[in-house]
């Protein structure tokens with residue numbers, strides 16, 4: 480029987496897809512539709528003719544194009560300047576090309592020989608990242624000899640996996656027997672009460688249970704109270720337990736505020752504790768001289784995670800796990816797969832022994848591409864700009880009698896309430912849905928100390944001051960609808 484492979488003409492199909500994507504970008508940028516038009520999944524699958532194509536194939540370029548046109552309608556249009564949503568990068572218009580390349584050639588880069596070019600770019604970018612924290616001591620990012628003074632790292636699929644990897648390395652340090660025998664019962668992790676949920680999830684996955692996370696009090700804006708560290712530590716010791724790691728937020732997911740990393744590093748140094756910085760969003764502050772002080776102390780961490788798909792304009796997912804001391808990376812997973820991990824010297828860099836995933840995408844290519852499109856400085860300028868955008872919106876809201884911002888922004892995340900004396904928590908949330916369902920804006924929401932806030936994450940460089948003014952107007956108008 481002849482197996483059908485591809486009946487669609489290669490070039491014509493790719494050209495049709497490319498044209499539709501260009502149209503999509505242009506119309507998003509021109510605000511031709513709202514950021515998001517929400518429909519139920521049943522409606523979307525009907526509109527896409529999902530069942531028919533699944534069973535019979537697209538059959539023609541026209542049918543595939545119609546499918547894609549419909550698909551693109553039912554997306555969250557991140558390139559629309561009204562997108563002020565989750566911590567998901569607005570990629571540059573040409574950022575999708577590495578995913579297209581990867582999807583075409585399918586060279587997973589965790590094993591060097593399966594994707595040499597992607598792995599080489601990953602190695603280069605990891606050296607560049609390490610250098611931002613003073614953890615690369617060489618002179619050439621393209622020098623892959625093993626220098627003991629260098630830190631180390633690799634890319635992985637997302638911040639949640641990255642936190643799990645870093646915490647596994649921390650456990651390998653304090654309890655190396657855990658790999659074979661399971662987690663000892665006497666190890667815990669300390670950190671801010673508002674650590675990202677992936678930290679607790681990691682502890683559960685590691686068999687330590689989420690109760691092994693000992694929360695340290697946070698202040699009214701959910702920044703860790705470093706005064707409380709010693710007391711918590713004493714309590715842990717009195718219970719006969721050992722601290723496996725101390726977590727610092729850089730920055731906190733909801734508020735975008737940074738924990739005082741230098742003070743956390745002092746505490747960790749004093750007690751010889753592993754210091755892990757969750758820099759998924761805010762480690763990027765290191766790239767802007769005027770914002771760098773916010774992550775002072777990050778360079779004293781033992782492990783650090785940094786999401787490129789948040790602030791570095793890289794399409795999801797792409798996260799770096801970095802270690803100040805490279806032997807922590809080598810010790811992390813004590814597992815062998817004879818078909819992949821060779822004892823003898825092999826050409827290139829295999830990240831597979833260190834990553835949770837066995838096969839991984841060509842993440843280095845995506846990361847490199849984002850910088851190579853316009854050059855390194857363009858990414859630094861983008862981060863500086865997005866932090867400035869948050870300050871601009873904050874100033875507008877501060878000067879408006881009906882808006883309340885609990886703190887000045889420290890990053891590109893800003894939380895606020897509209898008429899907090901009148902609107903309940905539930906109504907603040909209802910206001911968010913009014914905005915995303917019936918206005919050209921997309922915003923998010925969060926809780927700080929049990930109170931509901933509206934929240935923006937400013938990642939679109941095309942968002943203008945006039946958009947902020949229109950957002951304020953849109954909120955004023957929509958609020959009338961939600962006040963009961």
Ligand SMILES: Cc1ncc(COP(=O)(O)O)c(C=O)c1O
Nearest residue numbers: 566637638639675677732757759
């Ligand atoms: C501080 C922090 N850590 C970890 C994560 C998880 O990252 P990811 O969504 O890449 O898994 C997030 C996501 O928003 C985050 O804000």
